[in-house]
Amino acid sequence: MKFFIDTANLEQIKEAVQLGIIDGVTTNPSLMAKENIKGIDNIYQHYKEICEIVDGPVSAEVISLDYEGMIEEGEKLAKLHPNIVVKVPITADGLKAIRYFTDNGIKTNCTLIFSAGQALLAAKCGATYVSPFVGRLDDISHDGVDLIRQIVDIYSNYGFQTQILAASVRHPMHIIECAEAGADVATCPLSSMLALLNHPLTDNGLKQFLKDYENSQK
Ligand code: E4P
Numbered sequence: 432m433k434f435f436i437d438t439a440n441l442e443q444i445k446e447a448v449q450l451g452i453i454d455g456v457t458t459n460p461s462l463m464a465k466e467n468i469k470g471i472d473n474i475y476q477h478y479k480e481i482c483e484i485v486d487g488p489v490s491a492e493v494i495s496l497d498y499e500g501m502i503e504e505g506e507k508l509a510k511l512h513p514n515i516v517v518k519v520p521i522t523a524d525g526l527k528a529i530r531y532f533t534d535n536g537i538k539t540n541c542t543l544i545f546s547a548g549q550a551l552l553a554a555k556c557g558a559t560y561v562s563p564f565v566g567r568l569d570d571i572s573h574d575g576v577d578l579i580r581q582i583v584d585i586y587s588n589y590g591f592q593t594q595i596l597a598a599s600v601r602h603p604m605h606i607i608e609c610a611e612a613g614a615d616v617a618t619c620p621l622s623s624m625l626a627l628l629n630h631p632l633t634d635n636g637l638k639q640f641l642k643d644y645e646n647s648q649k
Pocket of ligand 1: 437457458459542562564566567598599600601618
């Protein structure tokens with residue numbers, strides 16, 4: 432399973448890259464806003480900086496809701512760097528835009544997926560990635576990981592090439608469960624990935640090893 436970091440924060444992206452566990456980055460307008468970047472030129476510059484830090488796909492989301500606007504924005508985004516993946520919401524105009532981008536060799540990430548039917552439509556249009564939002568489904572008492580399982584089954588029944596990018600992944604058990612379900616990618620904050628590291632037996636074992644080493648040197 433690939434790990435993407437779900438942030439636009441350059442320091443966190445650098446830290447994750449140094450850990451050697453990062454295959455790509457996802458952003459969305461809310462994550463970009465969190466970094467307080469003002470103006471379209473600065474936003475585009477920020478995407479370029481992310482692409483320089485990570486050698487892998489970087490999702491950059493369109494803001495337009497209409498087909499023409501999505502195409503114009505998506506083409507500009509794709510020109511920023513070869514690793515840019517244009518993130519498009521699952522709407523009728525979004526589907527048309529994904530089909531256009533697919534036919535023109537531009538990679539896409541179909542976002543805001545909350546049902547298997549939406550994921551099926553995104554795959555039909557040739558989306559490179561589909562982003563089912565696990566955590567936001569859990570927030571409304573639906574099982575987000577169940578949706579991942581459903582999409583994995585449907586895609587494997589028909590051999591769809593669209594990669595399942597589990598999004599809105601917020602804690603270590605989400606990552607484990609998405610891996611068990613067969614998601615191709617999980618995108619989450621650095622803190623969730625780091626939480627996978629923790630185990631009290633590792634801490635105790637390390638402490639004991641060091642203690643025994645020190646005693647043996649007296
Ligand atoms: C990723 O690309 C999604 O936009 C993101 O994972 C959403 O996460 P959230 O539900 O924690 O905001």
